[in-house]
Amino acid sequence: MEYVSSDRMIRPAINATALKILIAGGFGVGKTTMVGSVSEIEPLRTEEQLTERSAGVDDVTGVERKRTTTVALDFGRITINTELILYLFGTPGQDRFWFMWDELAQGALGAIVLADTRRLASCFAAIDFFEERQVPFVVGVNCFDGSQAYTVDEVRAALDVDPFVPVLLCDVRQRASTKEVLTALLEHIMSITGHGRARRAVVDR
Amino acid sequence: MSGDDSAWFDEDAGPLARPYTFTRGRTHVDRNDLNMITLVVALRSHHGGELDHAHERILACCQNPISIAEVAAGADLPLGVVKVLLSDLIEQNYVLFRTGLASPSAAASPDTLLKVLDGIREL
Numbered sequence: 001m002e003y004v005s006s007d008r009m010i011r012p013a014i015n016a017t018a019l020k021i022l023i024a025g026g027f028g029v030g031k032t033t034m035v036g037s038v039s040e041i042e043p044l045r046t047e048e049q050l051t052e053r054s055a056g057v058d059d060v061t062g063v064e065r066k067r068t069t070t071v072a073l074d075f076g077r078i079t080i081n082t083e084l085i086l087y088l089f090g091t092p093g094q095d096r097f098w099f100m101w102d103e104l105a106q107g108a109l110g111a112i113v114l115a116d117t118r119r120l121a122s123c124f125a126a127i128d129f130f131e132e133r134q135v136p137f138v139v140g141v142n143c144f145d146g147s148q149a150y151t152v153d154e155v156r157a158a159l160d161v162d163p164f165v166p167v168l169l170c171d172v173r174q175r176a177s178t179k180e181v182l183t184a185l186l187e188h189i190m191s192i193t194g195h196g197r198a199r200r201a202v203v204d205r
Numbered sequence: 206m207s208g209d210d211s212a213w214f215d216e217d218a219g220p221l222a223r224p225y226t227f228t229r230g231r232t233h234v235d236r237n238d239l240n241m242i243t244l245v246v247a248l249r250s251h252h253g254g255e256l257d258h259a260h261e262r263i264l265a266c267c268q269n270p271i272s273i274a275e276v277a278a279g280a281d282l283p284l285g286v287v288k289v290l291l292s293d294l295i296e297q298n299y300v301l302f303r304t305g306l307a308s309p310s311a312a313a314s315p316d317t318l319l320k321v322l323d324g325i326r327e328l
Contacts, residue, residue, distance in 0.1 A: 086321055183325055183326065189318060
């Protein structure tokens with residue numbers, strides 16, 4: 001894959017502002033592909049070790065020691081200019097533990113929840129996560145083979161997201177398509193912040 | 206511990222123990238101002254031998270301003286470990302980090318959002 005900008009490797013200043021957008025969804029839905037479609041670098045992988053706080057999970061076995069789990073994130077970068085850098089983090093799909101990663105949502109500008117209509121339920125957890133933490137998000141319905149079995153309205157109804165949350169069809173392999181979803185997210189964030197914070201809109205449901 | 210020595214060979218525990226030997230067991234940093242997108246940069250080149258290998262590895266990754274997530278990916282170490290090592294390097298004035306961005310939401314002013322939007326459109 002070609003990455004966006006071998007010709008525009010801008011070196012950020014140390015006082016640059018770094019922002020992050022999260023891309024979440026079920027396993028194999030195309031999160032890393034989406035990151036790669038707009039990143040100026042080949043997606044990188046970083047890991048965090050999370051300690052499971054609850055002993056409840058292991059209660060049946062009587063084992064109550066804490067478990068440490070390694071959770072990986074794939075991420076890419078878009079250097080807007082020397083003063084502004086946007087990071088896109090693809091959350092791990094299969095691993096339930098990323099929901100404990102508090103730092104992930106902290107300070108995130110917003111999120112994209114990628115949905116696969118063949119396995120819609122696999123993105124419910126991500127939607128809950130962002131709703132709970134009041135992170136503005138849009139839903140991108142990844143159309144893998146170009147055929148779309150469901151309309152946006154059907155997907156929206158199935159996901160039961162708030163009416164103000166944008167739901168779009170996309171093909172994450174295509175840079176133009178990923179740009180559209182990112183644009184929709186930014187516009188969504190701006191519309192929310194223009195009328196009070198996202199949290200208010202969420203609380204008012 | 207359960208008292209069962211085989212626990213040490215539990216694959217869940219296996220490779221996880223090692224990175225934290227770099228940090229001499231420290232798993233948390235006192236400072237809460239380092240996050241995965243905090244930008245860091247090496248302040249000076251060091252002379253060989255001053256630092257241990259793990260710190261050198263981190264320092265080598267941040268010769269230009271770079272996020273902590275990228276340092277972790279470059280050094281192939283977990284984020285938590287990298288934060289501990291970076292906080293050492295910051296305390297010893299090897300590394301400078303971007304201050305004052307405690308709340309990234311504060312940084313996302315309408316003007317900033319507009320710049321991001323324009324930047325995405327230009328991709």
